[in-house]
């Protein structure tokens with residue numbers, strides 16, 4: 001057995017940045033994964049909201065295969081028609097008018113922060129630079145995005161951090177109002193704080209944020225890296241609240257597993273990112289764009305956002321029905337197919353036990369079990385997953401007493 005993680009990490013040539021689960025996955029198809037011993041798993045984490053169309057989706061594979069045969073990489077010093085096509089698919093379905101393609105969520109957020117500052121400094125000429133973010137948020141691991149992140153553990157040991165960020169409690173209108181000054185250039189937030197414990201924004205807070213941005217001339221940046229592209233039952237989660245962000249970012253589900261991110265913004269922000277202001281070698285290569293186009297076309301053809309809105313009510317109803325009586329289940333919450341089960345106690349052992357029983361789920365903070373199934377998940381798969389969750393939670397609750 002190569003499951004001996006201690007032995008593996010001793011000999012590993014990798015940085016030990018991850019506490020890895022003792023499972024080695026070698027094959028995937030739809031909502032199923034298989035490990036090196038041929039054991040089958042039901043995937044309810046989707047590579048952390050990445051493989052939203054399931055593993056190896058046919059339409060995306062066809063687009064990628066076609067592109068692999070003709071051209072892999074072109075410098076952004078040339079026109080790349082696939083980028084225009086992918087950007088059109090995104091802007092036609094959102095409030096945005098312009099897209100910058102990059103390679104990850106952190107890069108997309110980094111671009112968003114840079115764009116907000118540059119707009120205020122070079123176009124609006126206000127000189128403002130400060131970005132307000134929220135406790136428990138997660139925005140990435142680069143120096144600027146970890147500074148924006150509202151969790152101390154991701155900042156530990158990396159000082160000095162960049163200047164110009166303020167962090168306040170989430171869903172707290174007074175706290176937000178209190179830190180707005182003539183230095184504030186933007187408010188940056190998630191619609192569902194995913195890594196922070198699956199905490200959705202309240203309707204009152206969403207409305208207050210929009211009003212404060214309008215009153216004080218602040219840019220609204222929404223981090224949709226985990227919630228975007230259908231995950232919550234809308235194309236983008238901010239639509240649930242009628243928000244029209246000046247800037248928003250997507251990444252995880254955008255390429256069905258191919259690494260790609262995007263920053264999207266309103267028309268009037270375009271000139272703030274003129275030639276030479278920002279860039280990335282790999283952003284928007286023909287291969288990445290084939291993955292994006294294949295992914296978005298599939299979402300459109302299969303009406304994935306509508307499907308998610310429907311099937312997620314079934315998942316929530318099943319969870320409430322089967323877990324509702326468990327006294328240790330403190331809350332079941334989420335939006336679309338990002339769902340958190342808050343447990344009265346540590347979730348780690350239960351997650352390991354679910355893996356043992358063939359269901360892959362992930363935590364969101366110490367006490368929350370997070371479900372991120374494929375957006376094409378079936379009722380049968382939901383029934384199977386909920387049965388395992390119910391059993392493991394019942395056993396654990398009985399043991400703990």
Ligand SMILES: *Cc1c(COP(=O)(O)O)cnc(C)c1O
Nearest residue numbers: 104105106138139140223225226
């Ligand atoms: C995952 C995530 C990021 C970071 O994305 P990377 O691709 O890992 O850089 C940023 N924001 C949110 C909300 C995320 O879930």
